[in-house]
Amino acid sequence: MNSKDFFNLAQESLDAGKAMVSFRLPGKEAVQLLLQTSKDSFRIKDFSENGFVFSPFNTENNPLFIPENESIKTVLPFFDSSKFQLNSSEGLSENLDSKAKLAHISLVKLGIETINKTTLQKVVLSRKELQKPTISASEIFRNLLSLYPNAFVYIWFHPETGVWIGATPETLLKTERTKFSTMALAGTRKLQDFSENDWTNKEIVEQKIVTDSIISKLKELGYSSESLKVSETYTSEAGSLLHLRTDISGTINNGSAEIGAIIKALHPTPAICGLPTDKAYSFIIEHEKYDREFYSGYLGPLNMTTEIKRSSRTRNQENQAYSSIRKDSYIFVNLRCLKYKKGEVAIYVGGGITKDSEASAEWEETVNKTRTMKAAL
Numbered sequence: 001m002n003s004k005d006f007f008n009l010a011q012e013s014l015d016a017g018k019a020m021v022s023f024r025l026p027g028k029e030a031v032q033l034l035l036q037t038s039k040d041s042f043r044i045k046d047f048s049e050n051g052f053v054f055s056p057f058n059t060e061n062n063p064l065f066i067p068e069n070e071s072i073k074t075v076l077p078f079f080d081s082s083k084f085q086l087n088s089s090e091g092l093s094e095n096l097d098s099k100a101k102l103a104h105i106s107l108v109k110l111g112i113e114t115i116n117k118t119t120l121q122k123v124v125l126s127r128k129e130l131q132k133p134t135i136s137a138s139e140i141f142r143n144l145l146s147l148y149p150n151a152f153v154y155i156w157f158h159p160e161t162g163v164w165i166g167a168t169p170e171t172l173l174k175t176e177r178t179k180f181s182t183m184a185l186a187g188t189r190k191l192q193d194f195s196e197n198d199w200t201n202k203e204i205v206e207q208k209i210v211t212d213s214i215i216s217k218l219k220e221l222g223y224s225s226e227s228l229k230v231s232e233t234y235t236s237e238a239g240s241l242l243h244l245r246t247d248i249s250g251t252i253n254n255g256s257a258e259i260g261a262i263i264k265a266l267h268p269t270p271a272i273c274g275l276p277t278d279k280a281y282s283f284i285i286e287h288e289k290y291d292r293e294f295y296s297g298y299l300g301p302l303n304m305t306t307e308i309k310r311s312s313r314t315r316n317q318e319n320q321a322y323s324s325i326r327k328d329s330y331i332f333v334n335l336r337c338l339k340y341k342k343g344e345v346a347i348y349v350g351g352g353i354t355k356d357s358e359a360s361a362e363w364e365e366t367v368n369k370t371r372t373m374k375a376a377l
């Protein structure tokens with residue numbers, strides 16, 4: 001199947017009204033499409049399932065799920081961005097909405113005051129911004145594939161959620177055989193004119209809170225300090241933005257049952273909620289005054305079959321005839337995303353607030369984050 005046929009199929013799948021998802025893993029070439037054959041709605045029970053999981057920020061209900069064995073799978077082996085022009089909508093507005101700006105600034109100020117007066121140390125505060133694109137959902141998806149080769153790029157539709165599209169830089173949990181890894185990603189700067197020692201104490205502290213919390217949650221699950229590998233903290237690019245990032249990895253103790261335990265322990269991390277988690281969560285629910293829905297939830301292929309082709313240079317000739325089948329998981333935090341309705345999209349953006357935050361800079365940061373999606377509209 002060529003790229004044009006693949007995107008026509010993606011658009012037809014969207015129009016069919018059945019659950020579907022198409023995605024490309026960070027740094028990979030293949031784009032996968034999973035189209036559910038029935039109109040049923042499936043939910044995760046214990047994370048031993050195979051398929052694609054889609055969870056909201058709020059985890060009261062079990063996450064939605066497209067089972068691999070209830071779907072038709074199509075793979076575009078290589079997405080060639082040179083085959084497509086970047087289509088764009090005309091008349092998108094840069095955010096000049098002063099009401100939205102005032103509302104976000106007063107929310108951030110309330111966050112800072114609460115941090116100064118209580119045991120809350122960090123809270124991630126967000127907003128949504130409406131835009132009127134004139135291009136289709138599959139065109140937005142295609143633009144994202146062209147623009148962000150190192151992000152997890154996806155388009156998801158489910159009758160219960162509508163269409164969501166995104167290009168996230170943040171892994172919640174990746175498993176390959178018995179190895180797992182996660183990351184602490186926080187602190188934001190524009191790539192333009194940045195030099196390495198520009199990171200301030202505010203951003204270093206904001207990101208360290210995420211690293212420390214992830215390590216402590218993993219220890220509570222029984223992983224010892226010696227068994228966890230923690231990288232140096234480094235600057236990581238996400239489109240035209242930069243973040244501070246620490247990678248944390250280990251070996252899964254109890255087989256596939258562990259995946260669910262790790263996801264439940266980590267989500268919501270202080271990269272999208274705050275610290276202490278319960279205080280930050282209550283603050284968000286009480287004060288954000290809108291429903292995040294699937295923004296800052298998590299999503300991705302869970303125990304999905306991946307065919308690993310053996311190298312043709314292998315010396316063992318017998319092995320050449322086979323490729324091995326693995327069931328790995330790649331779960332991401334749903335950031336840099338939008339909800340699509342014909343004629344209107346909602347772009348979701350947020351940022352970590354600490355005692356050292358400055359409200360107008362936090363507003364600017366959310367404006368910069370909206371540009372990741374706007375570049376594809």
Ligand SMILES: C=C(O[C@H]1C=CC=C(C(=O)O)[C@@H]1O)C(=O)O
Pocket residue numbers: 124126170185186187188243270271272335336348349350351352369
């Ligand atoms: C909450 C978001 O980003 C998180 C991930 C990286 C950097 C962040 C920050 O600098 O605040 C956030 O923690 C978002 O993109 O909406």
